[in-house]
Amino acid sequence: MNNAVSSKNFSVPLSLRLSGSALKVIAVISMVADHCTYFLMEHGTPLYEAMRCFGRIAFPVFAFLIAEGFANTRNRTRYFLTLLGFAVISEIPWFLLNGVDGTHNVMFTLALGVVALAVFDRLCEHGPLCFLSIMLICSIAWWSGIDYDWRGILMIVLFYMLRRQTIEPWICRNRICFPSQAIVQILFTLPLMIHYGIAGAILASIVIFLYDGTRGNIKGVAAKYSFYAIYPIHLLIISIFCINCCE
DSSP states (O other), rough: OOOOEEEESEEEEEGBBBOHHHHHHHHHHHEEEEEEEHSSTTTTHHHHHHHHHHHHHHHHHHHHHHEEEEHHHHHHHHHHHHHHHHHHHHHHHHHHHHHHSSSSOOHHHHHHHHHHHHHHHTTTTHHHHHHHHHHHHHHHHHHHTTHHHHEEEEEEEEHHHHHHTTOOTSSSSSGGOHHHHHHHHHHHHHHHTHHHHHHHHHHHHHHHTBSSSSOOOOHHHHHHHHHHHHHHHHHHHHHHHHHHOOO
């Protein structure tokens, strides 16, 4: 049996491949580490900088997972409403940490990214109209002050456009396979990732490159909603620590 996934120039052992569940765990750990570092540690130290680099893995991986989730979900409306619901809930701890600074939490970015993907699916055959619609959604993201703004939306759209299943209108599916598909996705999104740090962009690209296309062991409704709930819960815990430290 062949224990590696091969393309023309690459061979990736099965032991190095990562499921969707593994990507979720890595992204969550990175996100929590990043927020704990930013809000609780002294800025400017070598440890702070190293932890922030590790923390930059989170959003590109989440953006990638949103594209995968949108492509595979049975109910896209429910997918959007779930993200939107957790975005609204997360505004409370976000406000406790950031105050009224005109920004909004990243769950709104992910929800708006789903809207952009729905628009792409509906209008992809009408190139100019599709492009203008996506740009309008990116403008809304920038204007509203959501985390990662227009870059986050564009990253999600590019990950989705360059999937094997959605690239067929431009390139024959048989010419796109793992890991060449992952390389194309990374190359087009890397400039957006680098805006938030070169080291983090490289680490995130490695994680995405090793994705094997499987769902993994995190399954079921409880596991799914627990994964979403981690975001507001960890922000709330950090905000409590910050309030106690200020007293």
